[in-house]
Amino acid sequence: MTQALNASVDLAVCKGHGRCYMTAPEIFDCDDAGFPLVIGTATTEQQISDLQRAVNNCPEQAVSVSPAG
Amino acid sequence: MTDVKDASSPEIQRDFDIHSPDDVEGVYDTYAAMRSGCPVAHSPRYGGHFVATRYDDIHDVLRNPGTYSSRTINVPDSIGQDGEMIPIQIDPPDHSTYRGIINPLFSPKRMRELEPQIRAIATELLDTMLAEKKVDFVDAFAREFPSQVFLALMGWDLSDAPRLNEWTDTMVLGKPGASEEENEAVREQAGMEVYAYFAQMIDDRMENGGDAEDITQILINSTFEGRELTQFEILNILLLFMIGGLHTVQGQLAHTVIYMAEHPEVRRQLVGDLDLVPTAVEEMLRYESAVCPAREVTEDTVLNGVQLRSGDKILIPFAAANRDPEKFEDPDVVDLTREPNPHLAFGAGNHRCVGSHLARLELRVAFEEIHKRMPDYRLDPADPPVRHLSQVKGVVSLPLIIGESL
Numbered sequence: 001m002t003q004a005l006n007a008s009v010d011l012a013v014c015k016g017h018g019r020c021y022m023t024a025p026e027i028f029d030c031d032d033a034g035f036p037l038v039i040g041t042a043t044t045e046q047q048i049s050d051l052q053r054a055v056n057n058c059p060e061q062a063v064s065v066s067p068a069g
Numbered sequence: 070m071t072d073v074k075d076a077s078s079p080e081i082q083r084d085f086d087i088h089s090p091d092d093v094e095g096v097y098d099t100y101a102a103m104r105s106g107c108p109v110a111h112s113p114r115y116g117g118h119f120v121a122t123r124y125d126d127i128h129d130v131l132r133n134p135g136t137y138s139s140r141t142i143n144v145p146d147s148i149g150q151d152g153e154m155i156p157i158q159i160d161p162p163d164h165s166t167y168r169g170i171i172n173p174l175f176s177p178k179r180m181r182e183l184e185p186q187i188r189a190i191a192t193e194l195l196d197t198m199l200a201e202k203k204v205d206f207v208d209a210f211a212r213e214f215p216s217q218v219f220l221a222l223m224g225w226d227l228s229d230a231p232r233l234n235e236w237t238d239t240m241v242l243g244k245p246g247a248s249e250e251e252n253e254a255v256r257e258q259a260g261m262e263v264y265a266y267f268a269q270m271i272d273d274r275m276e277n278g279g280d281a282e283d284i285t286q287i288l289i290n291s292t293f294e295g296r297e298l299t300q301f302e303i304l305n306i307l308l309l310f311m312i313g314g315l316h317t318v319q320g321q322l323a324h325t326v327i328y329m330a331e332h333p334e335v336r337r338q339l340v341g342d343l344d345l346v347p348t349a350v351e352e353m354l355r356y357e358s359a360v361c362p363a364r365e366v367t368e369d370t371v372l373n374g375v376q377l378r379s380g381d382k383i384l385i386p387f388a389a390a391n392r393d394p395e396k397f398e399d400p401d402v403v404d405l406t407r408e409p410n411p412h413l414a415f416g417a418g419n420h421r422c423v424g425s426h427l428a429r430l431e432l433r434v435a436f437e438e439i440h441k442r443m444p445d446y447r448l449d450p451a452d453p454p455v456r457h458l459s460q461v462k463g464v465v466s467l468p469l470i471i472g473e474s475l
């Protein structure tokens with residue numbers, strides 16, 4: 001069983017590129033100005049790999065993950 | 070600190086001209102040579118300026134607007150604007166107030182609602198284009214598509230597109246081959262005509278009203294810390310939407326079609342699986358990153374071993390950042406499924422392209438509709454495409470033969 005992951009966004013660093021909610025739509029949504037909202041925990045393989053891609057594709061390095069407890 | 074170089078160090082001098090008509094095809098080699106020899110180089114052009122070519126250095130510049138101000142965004146300094154283009158030439162804290170007004174205009178949600186309208190503009194242009202066997206893709210589609218979308222967003226007449234395109238071309242490119250003075254004069258003239266046109270659109274709206282939801286009206290209704298925006302501010306916001314939103318998308322579409330015409334195996338991969346479009350859009354943005362802004366140094370600082378002084382100018386070509394082998398494996402190869410791809414085609418930091426959600430949507434719709442309807446196309450061997458450098462690298466003409474492949 002893969003470890004479930006929580007996502008968090010450092011909103012001081014995030015500039016609203018939207019790569020996170022494009023790559024991991026089940027984990028992130030966006031607000032009316034285009035900034036991300038965390039809406040879920042990554043539990044399935046697909047969600048975990050999407051979340052990992054969101055971390056790696058964010059041009060501001062604003063997304064981080066931690067084990068969901 | 071004996072090893073810190075500065076503007077006069079001979080080993081960092083490179084005669085790099087961002088506006089040179091001769092360098093366009095070899096520019097990635099030029100960037101690669103600078104990156105491996107002197108990643109922060111100095112050019113004597115336009116009064117002297119630095120050029121950064123590493124991803125990490127460019128990223129540092131973007132993320133420190135206090136040290137690297139965007140009040141100077143162009144070399145030479147003016148493209149014909151009167152006052153500052155908003156918000157690109159505005160530094161924090163006012164920058165964030167303007168962005169607070171502008172971000173919602175181009176939010177992903179608002180853009181998503183526009184998709185059917187954008188798709189209709191694309192398909193209509195493509196239907197006309199596909200009636201021919203030989204076309205100029207820039208004239209038939211790449212230039213027209215983003216300008217019609219822009220006019221639709223503004224709530225203005227779509228038939229004004231040719232005028233907008235001409236002004237934008239002049240302001241971005243100047244008059245190729247002309248002297249610096251002559252260039253300045255034609256840009257100023259174009260600038261004045263654009264302001265007059267925008268002012269007329271705003272006046273008309275104030276008198277006659279219109280769609281409460283379009284961008285013109287939202288800007289008229291917006292407030293900056295409690296006061297209404299002045300007409301001067303609105304004009305300089307609109308000018309930047311035009312400069313930022315037309316040439317960029319046009320270039321991106323045309324660069325992509327050139328690449329796909331020349332690489333039928335990559336094109337067939339895309340045609341065969343249109344689900345690849347979102348990552349293909351990102352990869353082509355990385356591979357051909359058109360924008361090369363400048364920054365003005367506000368306090369003495371050292372960037373990657375080079376001393377910069379207050380008042381110095383530095384160019385940060387995103388095309389150089391996005392081909393940096395330290396950041397991207399095989400950077401000169403197109404991989405439609407590239408992962409990860411944290412490219413800087415839309416910049417980063419506080420000036421991150423506010424139109425990026427719109428641009429991505431336009432590019433996605435265009436990539437899909439083009440490759441759905443036009444699986445085969447090739448360049449015309451007798452009439453090759455013409456690109457130009459400048460601070461927004463673009464394509465002037467792109468003769469295309471439809472229905473044939475390399």
Ligand code: HEM
Nearest residue numbers: 156157310313314317318360362415416420422423424428
């Ligand atoms: C493929 C298309 C596009 C590309 C590659 C692109 C690229 C960029 C880049 C790199 C920047 C940051 C410049 C800097 O940091 O100095 C920027 C800023 C900007 N772009 Fe775009 N852009 C595109 C489309 C658009 C569109 C469609 C609009 C529509 C309005 C737009 C409006 C703007 C504005 C207003 C800014 C200034 C943001 C600020 O200063 O806060 N862009 N763009």
Ligand code: SF4
Nearest residue numbers: 014015017018020058
């Ligand atoms: S990709 Fe990064 S910068 Fe962009 S919205 Fe997501 S967290 Fe913010």
